[in-house]
Amino acid sequence: MLLDIVIFGTIWGAIYTILALGFTLIFGVARILNLAYGAMYMVASYLIYSLVSGFGLSAVPAWLLAVAATSLAGMALYRVFIFPLRDSLGRVLIVTAGIAIFLQEVAVLVYSTEPRYVPTALPGSLAILGVRVTHQQLLTLAVAAVLVFLLHAFLVRTRLGRELRAVAQDTEMAALMGIPVERTYLLAMALSTALAAAAGALVAPFLTVNPEMGWSPLLVAFTIVVLGGLGSLWGTIAAAFIVAYAEMLTAFLISPQLRDVVTFGIMIFTLAFRPHGLFGKGIVE
Amino acid sequence: MSRSRLAHILCIALVLPALALGTAALAQTGPIKIGVIGPFKLTPGRDIQEASTLAVEEINAAGGVLGRKLELVFAETEANPEKGKTAVERLLFVDKVDVIIGEHRSEVALAVQPIIAENKKIFLSTGTASPLLSENVLKDYDKYKYYFRTFLNSNQMAEHMIKQLGEMMTTYKKDKVAVIAETAVWVEPIVDSLKSTLGSRLVALERVSTNAKDMSVELSRVQNANAQIVFAILSADAGLPFARQWADRQIPALVTGYTVMAQSDRFWEQTEGRAQAFMTWKHGVRAPISPKTIPYWDRYAKKYGHIPGAYTNFATYDGVYILADAIRRAGNLDSDALVKALEATDYIGVSGRIKFSKRHDPEAGPEFVPFTYIQWSKGEMVTVWPPAMKTADFAFPAWVK
Numbered sequence: 001m002l003l004d005i006v007i008f009g010t011i012w013g014a015i016y017t018i019l020a021l022g023f024t025l026i027f028g029v030a031r032i033l034n035l036a037y038g039a040m041y042m043v044a045s046y047l048i049y050s051l052v053s054g055f056g057l058s059a060v061p062a063w064l065l066a067v068a069a070t071s072l073a074g075m076a077l078y079r080v081f082i083f084p085l086r087d088s089l090g091r092v093l094i095v096t097a098g099i100a101i102f103l104q105e106v107a108v109l110v111y112s113t114e115p116r117y118v119p120t121a122l123p124g125s126l127a128i129l130g131v132r133v134t135h136q137q138l139l140t141l142a143v144a145a146v147l148v149f150l151l152h153a154f155l156v157r158t159r160l161g162r163e164l165r166a167v168a169q170d171t172e173m174a175a176l177m178g179i180p181v182e183r184t185y186l187l188a189m190a191l192s193t194a195l196a197a198a199a200g201a202l203v204a205p206f207l208t209v210n211p212e213m214g215w216s217p218l219l220v221a222f223t224i225v226v227l228g229g230l231g232s233l234w235g236t237i238a239a240a241f242i243v244a245y246a247e248m249l250t251a252f253l254i255s256p257q258l259r260d261v262v263t264f265g266i267m268i269f270t271l272a273f274r275p276h277g278l279f280g281k282g283i284v285e
Numbered sequence: 286m287s288r289s290r291l292a293h294i295l296c297i298a299l300v301l302p303a304l305a306l307g308t309a310a311l312a313q314t315g316p317i318k319i320g321v322i323g324p325f326k327l328t329p330g331r332d333i334q335e336a337s338t339l340a341v342e343e344i345n346a347a348g349g350v351l352g353r354k355l356e357l358v359f360a361e362t363e364a365n366p367e368k369g370k371t372a373v374e375r376l377l378f379v380d381k382v383d384v385i386i387g388e389h390r391s392e393v394a395l396a397v398q399p400i401i402a403e404n405k406k407i408f409l410s411t412g413t414a415s416p417l418l419s420e421n422v423l424k425d426y427d428k429y430k431y432y433f434r435t436f437l438n439s440n441q442m443a444e445h446m447i448k449q450l451g452e453m454m455t456t457y458k459k460d461k462v463a464v465i466a467e468t469a470v471w472v473e474p475i476v477d478s479l480k481s482t483l484g485s486r487l488v489a490l491e492r493v494s495t496n497a498k499d500m501s502v503e504l505s506r507v508q509n510a511n512a513q514i515v516f517a518i519l520s521a522d523a524g525l526p527f528a529r530q531w532a533d534r535q536i537p538a539l540v541t542g543y544t545v546m547a548q549s550d551r552f553w554e555q556t557e558g559r560a561q562a563f564m565t566w567k568h569g570v571r572a573p574i575s576p577k578t579i580p581y582w583d584r585y586a587k588k589y590g591h592i593p594g595a596y597t598n599f600a601t602y603d604g605v606y607i608l609a610d611a612i613r614r615a616g617n618l619d620s621d622a623l624v625k626a627l628e629a630t631d632y633i634g635v636s637g638r639i640k641f642s643k644r645h646d647p648e649a650g651p652e653f654v655p656f657t658y659i660q661w662s663k664g665e666m667v668t669v670w671p672p673a674m675k676t677a678d679f680a681f682p683a684w685v686k
Contacts (some may be wrong), residue, residue, distance in 0.1 A: 004505045112326035113363070115522040115546075117529075117555050125533050131505070132534040206533075207498040208525050216498075248502070256502040257468070257494060 005248045007131050013244035014144035015203055019217050020224035020236050021151060022195025028230050029168045029188035032082060033089060035096040037196050037221060038214030039103040044070040044197030045204040045213065046107055049116045059121040063201040067194050074193025075186055082189075083182075100214065107211035115208035118201075140202040147198060151191075152233060164188060216260065223267040229277025238279060242266075316356035317349075317618065319608065320382035322372050322397070323597070324364040328549045329389035329412055332598040334359060335589055337386065340605035350609045351616070358382055364389070366396035373397040377404050383618045384409065386604050389597050390520075391415035391471040398432055405620045407627070408432050411604045412597035414439045414471040419644035430624050433645045435607065435636070436568065436600040439471045441649040443478035445656040446542065446566060449670055450479075450516060453541055454486075463489035463512030463538065465503055465519065465527065472518050479516065488512050495521040500530050508536050516542040517565075525555055532559035535684035540564055541658070549594040553664045560661040562682040564669065567659045569599030571666075572674040574637050574655055581635040592666070603634030 019041070026032050047066035051057045057065070077099060085091040122135035155161035166174040167184045175181045199217065207213070220243065228239030243266060247259045270277065321337050323330035341355045349355060358380045360372035369388070376382045377400070385401055388394050389412030398418060401408040408431055410418065416438045421429040437445075454460055462483055466476050480487060489510035491503040500523060507515055515538045519527060524546030531540065540563055546552055547565040556563075571582045571592070581602065586592045593599065611626035612618060632639045637654040639647045647654050651673070658670035660679060667677035 001509055004502075004509070008501060008505070108326075113324070114327055115525055115555075117525060117557070119557055120533075123533070123557070125535060132508075132536075134530070134533040136533070137501075206501075206526065206530065208522050210498075210522060212496070213498065251502040252506065255492070256497075256506075257492060259502075 001252055003129050003131050005252050007128060007133060009245040009248040011137050011141050013241035014141045015199055016220055016224055016240035016244050017237050018144050018147055018195055018199040019221045020240050022192040023221035024225045024236050026188050026192035029164055030185040032092055035093060036099040038218030039100040040070050040074055040193045040196040041200035041217050042214035043103060044200040045118060045209040046111060048118045048201055049209055052119055059119050066201060067197040070197035071190045071194040075190050078186060078189040104211045113211060115210045118204035118209055120205040134206060136205050143202055160187060220263055223263050226267050226270045227277055229279045232279045235279025316354045318356050318358055318382040320376035320385040321357050321359045321387045322362050323387040323389060325361055329595040329597045332595040333387045333411060333601045336598045336601040337605050339585060339588060340602045344609050350612050362393050364393060366392050369393035369397050373400050384608055387411055388413055394418055402429050402431055406431060407620055407623050409604050409608060410434045411600040412436050416440050416474055419646045422645045431620055433627050433641060435604040435647055437649050438646050439474040443475040447478055447482050450541060459513035460486050461488045461511055461513045462486055462516055463507040463510055464516045465491045467495050467519050467521060468492050469495055475518055493523055497523040500527045504530055504534060504536050512538050514539045514541060517544045518542050520545040528556050528563050529559050537685050539685060548596055550591045553661060562680050564658055564660040567657060568596035569593055569636055570657045570659055570668045572668045572676060575633050577635045599636040603636050603639060606634060607632050
């Protein structure tokens with residue numbers, strides 16, 4: 001039992017890290033609370049389904065294409081709908097919620113509510129200390145680790161990454177220093193939606209794809225950002241693993257049905273008693 | 286009053302009743318309208334739509350009923366009670382249907398049953414299992430006598446599923462059972478029966494929501510409890526990750542029970558072949574249940590390019606024929622006359638012999654509607670239980686000893 005909690009907690013922690021990093025990136029840099037974030041995760045999963053079942057692509061090229069296409073779609077959404085309203089957090093919330101519901105309904109019309117599946121890149125499983133884990137889940141863990149490493153390297157070692165961090169820290173000062181703020185926002189949106197899409201691509205093969213699948217990841221991402229606080233990569237990673245282990249502990253020791261209750265509980269308690277989160281600047285400021 | 290004005294009034298007074306009589310006559314010679322409700326984008330709904338269409342085409346080709354054609358009017362419920370109510374109200378008040386059939390989700394049927402009953406129309410449900418629906422017939426016959434069902438209720442399912450489980454446990458010497466059951470109104474009687482029958486042999490009971498997407502925790506708990514058989518009761522999407530993860534993680538337990546998604550012709554493709562040796566109860570199999578069964582199966586497969594998928598299929602096809610038969614015997618569409626005719630039904634359909642009980646459910650058992658189980662084998666659905674109907678032997682998954 002303990003090993004199950006550790007192993008599955010680690011796998012879900014990795015998935016949640018990817019999800020939350022994308023969500024916190026766009027909020028941290030551009031102060032955009034993107035409620036269509038989960039919808040991007042859903043769109044990527046359906047794109048993979050279509051590319052594989054409709055166009056006969058194999059899993060990995062389909063993943064890469066879907067992540068790229070979703071990222072472009074995220075940039076387009078930003079330019080067309082979010083950019084004109086960006087100064088009002090409330091209006092951005094409403095428009096992104098609208099986009100999420102719109103995309104969900106489009107998915108219903110195009111694919112129906114029948115669950116779809118995304119093929120696994122690596123079929124089969126192996127036993128780790130007696131706990132059987134699918135190769136797909138292990139691949140997810142590995143890819144998530146690589147993505148975190150690449151994101152960290154990008155933010156720390158590249159000029160664009162440093163510009164992103166500068167805008168996140170102080171937009172006005174960054175603008176005065178000649179950093180193109182709008183381009184940086186667009187880059188943040190592209191990276192953010194790419195991470196949402198990557199998470200969808202990694203998870204879809206061992207779950208199912210359906211039009212409502214985006215809401216639960218959105219809740220998880222929001223909770224992690226609230227708990228981890230803004231502006232801290234490591235804070236986000238720590239919070240992702242805290243949420244994942246808390247969910248697994250509850251699921252294994254009490255009932256799997258309480259997973260979402262735990263996530264909501266963490267969010268409510270953090271907002272009420274530690275609004276600045278555990279590690280960084282608070283989301284409530 | 287001038288003479289011309291009087292003449293106008295007289296004209297209107299004569300024309301209006303004539304128009305009304307004409308409309309009534311047209312209604313009696315026009316098609317008999319059958320409202321069909323269901324979630325048509327899901328497999329159970331698709332099968333309701335396709336099976337009812339095929340039945341109506343056949344009946345109309347043979348001359349219709351009482352010299353009139355049958356006409357289907359479809360109303361989408363999306364498996365949602367509120368949308369179901371809207372769909373039924375549209376059928377009753379806008380389309381003015383004569384009878385209503387269909388629906389697979391009990392929650393929807395429970396929501397629309399009072400509306401249809403208050404309007405004194407026949408409601409023949411062809412996929413719902415909650416006993417509450419037919420208990421209403423027993424409790425308040427005058428109001429709910431218009432409700433009938435060609436599908437089995439959960440109590441009947443529990444009785445026959447537990448019988449099959451017992452035989453499986455004895456035959457293969459397995460005595461530790463885990464139950465994975467979704468939280469839904471139709472499931473509770475089955476879970477209660479399993480708990481009381483299995484006692485200490487029930488080593489794990491996992492309840493999942495109808496929109497569960499991941500089954501990894503439940504399967505780990507089942508494995509940690511050393512279960513040898515998993516009895517699944519899953520009507521929603523969770524059946525897909527359950528089967529995929531069961532095979533990928535090689536959970537060392539046989540599967541039985543009732544997984545609705547595994548009845549679908551798409552299941553093999555959806556699981557990428559992981560459904561090998563996955564077993565489920567299926568209402569409607571390609572087996573010699575009645576002389577009509579195999580010809581219907583083949584006719585259906587030829588028409589639609591896929592085999593009958595969900596449990597709603599046979600129940601709907603038989604349901605349309607039973608309604609047509611009752612209308613013929615009643616001689617008209619009066620709902621009270623139809624109730625009497627339906628109560629007297631003794632019909633050999635594709636799903637077996639159908640006679641309605643006092644609560645208007647079909648009688649179940651070998652001489653009526655038999656309980657049949659399929660197992661997936663190399664991309665095919667084969668019938669493995671009961672022995673009298675089997676088309677192949679039950680096979681163990683490669684990783685189960």
